[in-house]
Amino acid sequence: MKPAARKKSRTRFTLRHGDCIAGMAKLPADSVNVVITSPPYNLDIAYRSYRDNAPREAYLEWCGNWAAEVQRVLKPNGSFFLNIGAMPVNPWLPHELVLRLRSQFVLQNTLHWVKSITVQPKDGGEISAGHFKPLNSKRYINDCHEYIFHLTRNGDTPLDRLGVGVAYADKSNIARWGHTDGKDKRCRGNNWFIPYKTIASRDGERPHPATFPAQLAEWCIRLHGLRDGLVVLDPFLGIGHAAEGARACGVKKFIGFEIDAGYLREACKRLGVPAPKMRCAD
Numbered sequence: 526m527k528p529a530a531r532k533k534s535r536t537r538f539t540l541r542h543g544d545c546i547a548g549m550a551k552l553p554a555d556s557v558n559v560v561i562t563s564p565p566y567n568l569d570i571a572y573r574s575y576r577d578n579a580p581r582e583a584y585l586e587w588c589g590n591w592a593a594e595v596q597r598v599l600k601p602n603g604s605f606f607l608n609i610g611a612m613p614v615n616p617w618l619p620h621e622l623v624l625r626l627r628s629q630f631v632l633q634n635t636l637h638w639v640k641s642i643t644v645q646p647k648d649g650g651e652i653s654a655g656h657f658k659p660l661n662s663k664r665y666i667n668d669c670h671e672y673i674f675h676l677t678r679n680g681d682t683p684l685d686r687l688g689v690g691v692a693y694a695d696k697s698n699i700a701r702w703g704h705t706d707g708k709d710k711r712c713r714g715n716n717w718f719i720p721y722k723t724i725a726s727r728d729g730e731r732p733h734p735a736t737f738p739a740q741l742a743e744w745c746i747r748l749h750g751l752r753d754g755l756v757v758l759d760p761f762l763g764i765g766h767a768a769e770g771a772r773a774c775g776v777k778k779f780i781g782f783e784i785d786a787g788y789l790r791e792a793c794k795r796l797g798v799p800a801p802k803m804r805c806a807d
């Protein structure tokens with residue numbers, strides 16, 4: 526017997542060089558199911574071309590402007606996953622930003638992307654896993670997480686909680702709790718441990734100063750719920766981890782914008798797709 530033909534899951538990437546506000550303005554309203562993005566955090570990060578040090582108020586106003594486009598293109602039951610981190614010297618930033626978006630979105634869930642953690646297994650001891658940037662400080666502790674704010678237009682976007690579910694540690698809970706339906710899966714909760722991959726050379730393997738792992742994007746998309754015709758958008762594409770995550774879970778259409786030609790070229794290289802026309806030489 527012939528083996529069953531494997532269904533090919535091809536993602537169609539529309540990747541554009543340029544400003545995402547202008548780019549999103551060309552997309553139809555209510556046309557995107559999932560936005561997953563990490564904008565610049567205004568923490569003076571050394572990007573190739575973008576200057577990450579605007580006056581605080583100008584930065585927040587700009588965020589309101591691109592978020593307005595996100596709100597316009599997002600479907601009424603869509604999900605906007607906003608990844609943002611802070612620095613110990615700038616701890617209010619994620620909260621200020623999400624408060625600024627309060628007039629545009631409902632904060633439906635708050636997740637924590639945990640980059641490094643220490644747990645105590647039942648048999649004793651401690652296990653540490655993941656990576657973090659060590660801080661040499663008498664005042665601050667190492668910052669091992671970033672926020673993922675799950676913003677929606679109405680606060681009632683249904684989610685596929687078991688799409689990123691985990692097995693029960695205590696299997697007797699499966700029968701004890703009626704809502705399990707006999708399945709060995711429970712909601713993962715809002716602490717997501719996703720470490721960066723260990724790399725030997727940043728320039729060679731991850732040439733961008735502020736990325737998230739593709740798995741983070743993949744889990745956000747799975748949590749929103751996989752279905753036919755899903756359209757996923759990242760307005761701040763960087764080197765393309767959201768696109769990789771979308772491909773990993775079989776999304777058919779992905780749209781991304783990136784203002785820096787070098788990062789966009791790298792994203793295309795990693796995805797194995799031709800680079801689009803760049804708006805100007807870099």
Ligand SMILES: C[S@@+](CC[C@H](N)C(=O)[O-])C[C@H]1O[C@@H](n2cnc3c(N)ncnc32)[C@H](O)[C@@H]1O
Nearest residue numbers: 544545735736737761762763764765766783784
């Ligand atoms: C935090 S990084 C995103 C990294 C991405 N998540 C990844 O994993 O590769 C933010 C990116 O936004 C880009 N950017 C800044 N302003 C932009 C704009 N107006 N439109 C599109 N991209 C912009 C920067 O060049 C930078 O690559």
